[in-house]
Amino acid sequence: MTTIRDIATAAGVSIGTVSNYLNDPQLVADETREKIHSKIIELDFHPSAAARSLKTRQTRRIGLVPIISPEDYRSTDPGDNAFLELLAGLNYIAAENSYSILITAAPNYAQELKTYERLIGEGQVDGLVLMGIRSQDERIEFLSQKKIPFVAYGRSDITCDYPYVDVDGASGMEMAIRYLTGLGHKKIAYITPLNGLMCTTQRWEGYIKGMAESGLPINKDYVVEGDFNQRAGQMSAHLLLDLPEPPTAIITANDICAFGAMRAVQTRGLQVGKDVSIIGFDDISLADHWQPSLTTIAQPFRKIGFALMQSLFSVISGEKVLPQIMVEPRLVIRQSTGEYSPV
Structure with a gap:
């Protein structure tokens, strides 16, 4: 795989100059920009998020990996408003902190962990929000071992301490x-x-x-x-x-x-x-x-989204106490229920 170093060598410039081209092109002279651009095309270089953020080591992105199967794409069910409400809450707090959300769908559970490994390996995100928590969730163990900031929407049976927001x-x-x-x-x-x-x-x-x-x-x-x-x-x-x-x-x-x-x-x-x-x-x-x-x-999905993202930012900032928040649900009574009436 072509690296930023390969581009610098081929173009006869420093790695710093290529980094400037990727992150702030106006700092690079026109002739040098054209030279770097031609080598990027010639060597089929696709800059990773890590390369684009070489100076700061931050991507300003939070990852979200929903499971969306081929059956989901073909489904005629009403849209998942719950996910959209959650996303609205997440995005609001992210935007307040000058972050964006990177949504990368996995087609099934077998591909899910590989998607996380790729996001982390390519340095595409600064932290992750986990959904659909399972009893012995391998994602929690994986991210904890890698020391990647994350917050889970839900508790698990895993013994390690980790940040979560959950509904009772x-x-x-x-x-x-x-x-x-x-x-x-x-x-x-x-x-x-x-x-x-x-x-x-x-x-x-x-x-x-x-x-x-x-x-x-x-x-x-x-x-x-x-x-x-x-x-x-x-x-x-x-x-x-x-x-x-x-x-x-x-x-x-x-x-x-x-x-x-x-x-x-x-x-x-x-x-x-x-x-x-x-x-x-x-x-x-x-x-x-x-x-x-x-x-x-x-x-309250939007409020849950707020709490998840706020918790994640506290982890990213290095706070020692991991947030663990429980949210109480409420019963909304409408027309689909009524008194039992014997036939």
Whole structure:
């Protein structure tokens, strides 16, 4: 791979002159600029972020690596407003500190760590925000070992100390179950997020605790592994509604999943909020405009974005105390839930 040194040698100039050309071309004479430019084209040189920031050793960029699979690109689901709200919060604080955000998507979990390795190896970012935290998350161990500044959106089971901002998903589930039992529901089903995610474990703990506090047994047939999309919500809801004694209320993995569950209920000629109550998780903007409007466990994504980026900057600045922030969700009650009414 061609380096800045190769360009300097080929053009007959110093490395500092090439650096000036890359970072502040007006410092370089016209004839020298043309010479360096021709060698860059001839040697097919692509300057790394590290080369462009040779003097400061800073890129002024924060990395974000979402998983976006080919199926996601083809999906007809409503847009992920949750991610956009989170991104808005992240970007606001980044811009205040004269930073930008570099989003580099990975197609699957197998490629995810390689993407982080490349970003760090090429010196493209000064820090990273991690999402979709897993129980034994190799990204946390990798970045901790490399001493790369990062903050995680979520806790894990890893023993090392690291900075995070997380939503108390267990508390949100307990809140939802208390509300449903207060409406008279006893057959409460749960369409979970994917196994392996920490939010799945934490919310499951809240489901168990909420059901126990309400004196209700957990029916294993009422617990279905789903995902964060409409198709998973629709298929899972159909499985639940096909049971000999179907549930009267369903809590879902997120709002998009809830929209799918609502569609399954409606295709059977049943009324959401009357025959079956449904609760989402997130409170994206569409939740208030869906028909019927969706009761959901709200996460303040923009504020979470603020907190994540502020925490990351405190790590970058070298503060010794690692920020660890818990955010409380709240229940937003709308039309998709109602009192249990025996047939």
